[in-house]
């Protein structure tokens with residue numbers, strides 16, 4: 001069993017400016033919990049406003065609109081989806097905010113296929129400064145225009161990613177050359193360096209990847225990296241999961257949570273990252289809930305702002321897909337009754353979280369908080385250590401801290417069980433859980 005101290009530890013802290021840190025510290029040193037909590041609320045509100053703008057470029061017909069729809073979890077025919085299969089005629093940039101999380105916007109940039117294409121002019125016209133990073137899509141080999149654009153983006157200090165779309169077509173074209181047993185069909189046709197006698201999908205993918213990377217290297221890109229994707233099951237198949245992970249690794253720490261929030265949980269890694277980022281904010285939320293508008297809870301030796309806690313628990317459920325709507329959608333995707341998925345969930349769903357649920361959870365946490373008084377909140381993080389002594393006067397902080405931390409962990413465990421259940425008996429399982 002974990003030690004008492006471990007229960008109250010946080011793994012890391014969110015990105016907070018020195019100014020904000022000093023303000024909270026000063027307020028706590030003066031014993032002004034209200035001022036510290038107000039500042040915590042302000043930091044949290046600002047975090048929710050962080051915008052992420054992702055530019056998607058490439059030649060006309062390369063799959064930009066389809067990629068944007070896939071990233072937004074929409075089918076091409078669904079309302080609000082980017083129109084696919086249309087010829088681009090203008091230099092317009094079209095914004096596509098995420099349907100449930102409008103702070104993340106994907107931008108469909110104009111095509112880069114024209115002969116008079118000039119990277120510097122193009123980047124100026126599409127408002128280069130607006131974007132956090134660029135995705136350059138091609139459905140075949142990357143062209144000179146794509147390579148020069150990438151160089152111009154890099155020269156101006158931003159990340160770009162080469163994405164090779166429509167890989168499903170390549171795979172099915174190649175598969176057609178083999179019989180049902182996976183043996184090369186054509187009589188007398190010999191296996192070559194890129195085509196083996198027995199069908200091997202990994203080898204097919206590696207060959208496409210290498211071909212694209214070689215071509216880009218010849219066009220002057222140093223150590224190019226190409227991600228193979230297909231619009232269907234984008235985040236689960238081919239290089240989709242690796243691409244999402246790479247975006248995440250490259251994003252500055254203050255933007256990671258904004259990117260992660262709307263991301264569908266398609267792997268244990270996404271789940272782990274969501275939990276990790278949310279965990280960083282637990283202490284700020286606890287502090288915020290003990291502030292000015294905290295009211296005593298009848299029958300409990302604590303005063304908290306239950307509205308903040310209700311919102312936080314709902315946010316955890318929503319981020320982990322523990323809502324009626326998400327579960328319904330997942331059930332349809334994997335063709336299983338939603339009841340089966342719900343059966344493995346132990347925490348309340350987003351729609352069920354009310355003030356009463358929070359009070360019940362507070363009652364459970366209070367025992368733990370009393371056994372683990374705040375001075376036990378040992379952390380190597382000096383900043384957190386600083387807030388302990390003034391807050392130790394109140395039981396509220398450790399109580400809400402425990403409540404949020406435990407609920408977050410439980411919701412993450414539920415999400416893992418749901419995903420496991422959803423994938424039970426499907427072929428995607430081995431791919432996802434490696």
Ligand SMILES: Nc1nc2c(ncn2[C@@H]2O[C@H](COP(=O)(O)OP(=O)(O)O)[C@@H](O)[C@H]2O)c(=O)[nH]1
Pocket residue numbers: 058059060061062063064065066067083084085086088165166167168169229230231232
């Ligand atoms: N099979 C397959 N077709 C795709 C994929 N991505 C796009 N397409 C098709 O390619 C065509 C052009 O795609 P679109 O997204 O409109 O490209 P855009 O002009 O770059 O925005 C459309 O008919 C899409 O349905 C994919 O991953 N697989």
Ligand SMILES: [Mg+2]
Pocket residue numbers: 064065066083084085086108
């Ligand atoms: Mg388009």
